[in-house]
Amino acid sequence: MTDAPAYQILARKYRPETFTDLVGQDAMVRTLRNAFAADRIAQAFIMTGIRGTGKTTTARIIAKGMNCIGPDGTGGPTTEPCGVCEHCVAIMEGRHVDVMEMDAASRTGVGDIREIIDSVHYRAASARFKIYIIDEVHMLSTNAFNALLKTLEEPPAHVKFIFATTEIRKVPVTVLSRCQRFDLRRIEPEVMIALLRRIADAEKAEIADDALALITRAAEGSARDATSLLDQAISHGAGETTADQVRAMLGLADRGRVLDLFDLILKGDAAGALAELGAQYADGADPMAVLRDLADVTHWVSVIKITPDAAEDPTIGPDERARGQAMAAALPMRVLSRMWQMLLKALEEVSVAPNAMMAAEMAVIRLTHVADMPSPEELLRKLRDDPKPPNGPGPGQGRTSAPQGVTAAPPPPAPRNGGSSGPQAQLAPAAAPGPMAQLARFEDVVALIARHRDAQLQVDVETGLRLVSYQPGRIEFTPTESCPSDLAQRLGSRLQTWTGARWAVSVSAGDSGAPSLAEQRDAAARDLTRAAEQHPLVQAVLAAFPQARVTAVRQARSEESVMAEALPEVEDEWDPFEED
Secondary structure, three states: OOOOOOOOOOOHHHHOOOOOOOOOHHHHHHHHHHHHHHHOOOOOOEEEEOOOOHHHHHHHHHHHHHOOOOOOOOOOOOOOOOOOHHHHHHHHHOOOOOEEEEOOOOOOHHHHHHHHHHHOOOOOOOOEEEEEEEEOHHOOOHHHHHHHHHHHOOOOOOOOEEEOOOOOOOOHHHOOOOOOEEEOOOOOOOHHHHHHHHHHHHHEEEHHOOOOHHHHHHHHHOHHHHHHHHHHHHHHHEEEEEEEHHHHHOOOHHHHHHHHHHHHHOOOOOOHHHHHHHHHHOOOHHHHHHHHHHHHHHHHHHHHOOOOOHHHOOOOHHHHHHHHHHHHHHHOOHHHHHHHHHHHHHHHHHHOOOOOOHHHHHHHHHHHHOOOOOHHHHHHHHHHHHOOOOOOOOOOOOOOOOOOOOOOOOOOOOOOHHHHHHHHHOOOOOOHHHHHHHHHOOHHHHHHHHHHHHHHHHHHHHEEEEEEEEEEEEEEEOOOOOOOOHHHHHHHHHHHHHOOOOOOEEEEOOOOOOOOOHHHHHHHHHHHHHHHHOHHHHHHHHHOOOOOOOOOOOOOHHHHHHHHHOOOOOOOOOOOOOOO
């Protein structure tokens, strides 16, 4: 056996001991120092922030400051605990009898809180304050929170509570209102790199600056993650640790090669992009990580395009910064936005695909094929400049939706009396006086059915009735294949009920009748589509996209119709506040 001390990981070895050691939380440190100096120490604190920003460490530093007695045993509460008195040593080692730490993730019930409530009435055994540190406090049950409220609002003078949580929104507002809240920020890259360099120098470890930048970027503002990765990188390097070694350790692709892949995709070079993706995969890069890096580059270039100062990131090397600035100047925002959306979809596909590399290759192929796709503005400008197709396919070979602003020819007018083209429609007698006078045409009958909201009868009339003759009080029709057998009886009964007059509704055995209303609408839509297909702009689109087809045609509204629907102007509107 040896007497050598056991190895301690860097995250614990270099854990902050005082507020001076706490990096990246200047606002919180300033507030606590002023509170201690003015003797305005709250009865409860709550620390929130992402993982590894120092929530539990801050709680222990506060506990040390409250109970520190100084090297000579005569000191009072301070923001600069000595670290050598019995209370400071015991608190940092986690064995102080008056500073109780509870993990709310494993002790969530009201029974655990009841133990705290029962013990707060007893004074501290040896320290100045009895302090309860509850980590991951958001994991407590609703009943546990409710049981704690009264004690938390009016604790004894010798009791302090310090809570820590990563999910502040899960903590009831009744608890938040009884605590002083401190939001611990992500540590800025410059501060993080300086911290890692200081630890590396203390450990006499040689590590390159760009390797520290990679660790900082991977840590995402978490000091604990950064120091843990540094610990791993030092062991991985076994000497001088380089950026390539850290990249291999993290499973990341080379940032420069990611930018090369980004360039190949935007140039539409599918073969080159697949070759580069395959080379990175062969070198150990995870396909999901490559796509995530592409999304990161897309976001970074987009932000640089909007805010050029964003390029001044200490975690980005000078060569990458120059390439990013050049890309931001050359690429339009619509291309970057489209690539961002497609990469998000690709990441979802790769995460569920049975073979991640195959899914990543298909995503790269899609990205390269849309890289040189013209924008809608460019396409319309091209069509406007050259509207006639150069020997393109006819309108029946390929169809597409009519562009905005193309006014199609109006449909031919429907014949009177619901489409009846026979002599009966032209020789229909004048309507009888009374309610029947409003039903001079068959269309008026359909409108009457719609006003009474008989949807089933309206559908049956429009789709199953081919009108032979019509006059108020008499309807003769030929049924379609889908016509219900009782349509004549139902239609006559409803009309008699609504008009108070007897209606004779009969089925014709000989005449085929005019097309049904539904058939007339379909024919009008087909005529409108054919008229739109003859428009020069639409024919130009057909030539550019042979596999397209017309799916809908929307007619432009005239200015007169818009003005007719507008509210009339009120010239002399009364103003209740206007003085006489």
